[in-house]
Amino acid sequence: MSHTIFILNGPNLNLLGKRQPEIYGAETLADVETRCRALAESLGVTVALFQSNHEGVIIDTIHRAREEAAAIIINPGAFTHTSVAILDALNAYDGLVFECHISNVHKREPFRHHSYVSGRADGVMAGFGTEGYELCLRRACSLLSKA
Numbered sequence: 001m002s003h004t005i006f007i008l009n010g011p012n013l014n015l016l017g018k019r020q021p022e023i024y025g026a027e028t029l030a031d032v033e034t035r036c037r038a039l040a041e042s043l044g045v046t047v048a049l050f051q052s053n054h055e056g057v058i059i060d061t062i063h064r065a066r067e068e069a070a071a072i073i074i075n076p077g078a079f080t081h082t083s084v085a086i087l088d089a090l091n092a093y094d095g096l097v098f099e100c101h102i103s104n105v106h107k108r109e110p111f112r113h114h115s116y117v118s119g120r121a122d123g124v125m126a127g128f129g130t131e132g133y134e135l136c137l138r139r140a141c142s143l144l145s146k147a
């Protein structure tokens with residue numbers, strides 16, 4: 001059976017490519033989607049990509065993943081550092097969780113050093129640019145193929 005993996009992006013990531021390119025790079029979210037879809041096809045999995053600026057919508061999507069996805073790759077954006085509600089939703093999810101940050105949050109302001117999501121994540125990626133999404137996808141597929 002082919003697995004479905006959700007790739008979830010939080011607030012402001014719709015502006016990828018335009019927003020602080022010196023930190024987040026020049027690629028857009030559409031570019032990330034194209035690359036992840038191509039990689040998913042070669043790995044034999046299906047990806048569903050979502051982006052929302054709204055915490056509740058992100059939580060609803062995590063709830064959806066309970067029925068629909070074997071793994072979640074999530075870049076919660078600034079909600080990483082603030083949202084107990086997203087952590088609670090991820091704790092109610094049984095599949096694999098990968099936290100993916102484009103920038104190296106540990107090299108940035110101290111308020112970005114703490115993540116609520118890391119306590120639940122099976123893996124954490126930071127500072128690999130937009131390639132991080134593909135690295136998470138490879139890792140998720142590798143673990144799913146052994147499960």
Ligand code: DQA
Nearest residue numbers: 012075077078101102103112
């Ligand atoms: C981010 C890092 C967060 O601190 C920030 O609020 C973001 C993006 C990243 O991908 O590097 O919006 O998650």
